[in-house]
Amino acid sequence: MKNAFFRGVFLLLVVGCKTLSTDNKEEKIVDLISNIKLEAVDPTSYANTITENELKETLYEFADDAMEGRETGELGQKKAAAYLKAHYKKIGIPSPDTINYYQNIPKEFFSGSIKKSENVVAFLEGTTYPEEIIVLSAHYDHLGVNSRGEIYNGADDNGSGTMSILQIAEAFVKAKKEGVGPKRSILFLHVTGEEKGLYGSRYYTENPLYPLKNTVCNLNVDMIGRVDAAHENAPNYIYIIGSDRLSNELHLINEAVNEKYTLFNLDYKYNKKSDPNRFYYRSDHYNFAKNNIPIIFYFNGVHNDYHEVSDVPTSINYELLTKRSKLIFFTAWEIANRKERILLNEH
Numbered sequence: 001m002k003n004a005f006f007r008g009v010f011l012l013l014v015v016g017c018k019t020l021s022t023d024n025k026e027e028k029i030v031d032l033i034s035n036i037k038l039e040a041v042d043p044t045s046y047a048n049t050i051t052e053n054e055l056k057e058t059l060y061e062f063a064d065d066a067m068e069g070r071e072t073g074e075l076g077q078k079k080a081a082a083y084l085k086a087h088y089k090k091i092g093i094p095s096p097d098t099i100n101y102y103q104n105i106p107k108e109f110f111s112g113s114i115k116k117s118e119n120v121v122a123f124l125e126g127t128t129y130p131e132e133i134i135v136l137s138a139h140y141d142h143l144g145v146n147s148r149g150e151i152y153n154g155a156d157d158n159g160s161g162t163m164s165i166l167q168i169a170e171a172f173v174k175a176k177k178e179g180v181g182p183k184r185s186i187l188f189l190h191v192t193g194e195e196k197g198l199y200g201s202r203y204y205t206e207n208p209l210y211p212l213k214n215t216v217c218n219l220n221v222d223m224i225g226r227v228d229a230a231h232e233n234a235p236n237y238i239y240i241i242g243s244d245r246l247s248n249e250l251h252l253i254n255e256a257v258n259e260k261y262t263l264f265n266l267d268y269k270y271n272k273k274s275d276p277n278r279f280y281y282r283s284d285h286y287n288f289a290k291n292n293i294p295i296i297f298y299f300n301g302v303h304n305d306y307h308e309v310s311d312v313p314t315s316i317n318y319e320l321l322t323k324r325s326k327l328i329f330f331t332a333w334e335i336a337n338r339k340e341r342i343l344l345n346e347h
């Protein structure tokens, strides 16, 4: 999750869609709820391949000191990229045809002294509507090393989201090997340069590997391994941001999936347009949303270790990280397998 430094710039960029009036919107949602029927094939056995043990084991590796805080363009980020690529090769998810897992971003794209960097991308082709793409994204860069030589391990930000995407990818590839692969294609997109200013996701949306018009939605995961102060006594929650801005159907699918499988308290506090934190504009999904692609941002909120060297793997709640990863998997599964592509709101 990026800090709020550029908030002023984002304010200038906001060209929001005109949304339905509240009354009208409620009516529409009631209409839609009666129409949301989940897919018949039960993905639970695949979701259950997402385990606490694997998430823990991989997050300890990914947020290890050896990754040197994964600062964009630096050696640690390159090591992290290699780790992700190796994972996809191992589980048998290929790269998009035109690249070899790395979408290279030239130095010129970045401002200041930031060096060239790369997004890491893997592609699981859909069985029925392969041209329709669901993008699952998480940034894998972090803050590097401070002037005292202390490493920002970024276990929650965003080792948690990155490892969840790897586990979700494993669940989907297992389903495909067993003959029930997703009908739509899934692009696993690990973006760089988020902490420096959402560079990797902007680069992707300006240089998409598959047409944006065929991009059904973006589910973005940034910080899902911790519990914030507001939920200390009721940790079974996740903040959902942006799900209803462009597609009420996406919003309702996520709700229906949660009701059926995961039973989280879905907290919409930060989804309010009046929320001063403006998280909707502060992670990578925003680059998709501004291209009129429906998004969901999954987020645990900030905590005392946010952007501190104390954001370490020992502080992660692995049970929650596992369950939140499953929610994202179930929602992706549903969107990938529904008969019709999800609809954009009229505006």
Ligand SMILES: [Zn+2]
Residues within 6 Å of the ligand: 001, 002, 003, 157, 195, 307
């Ligand atoms: Zn961050």
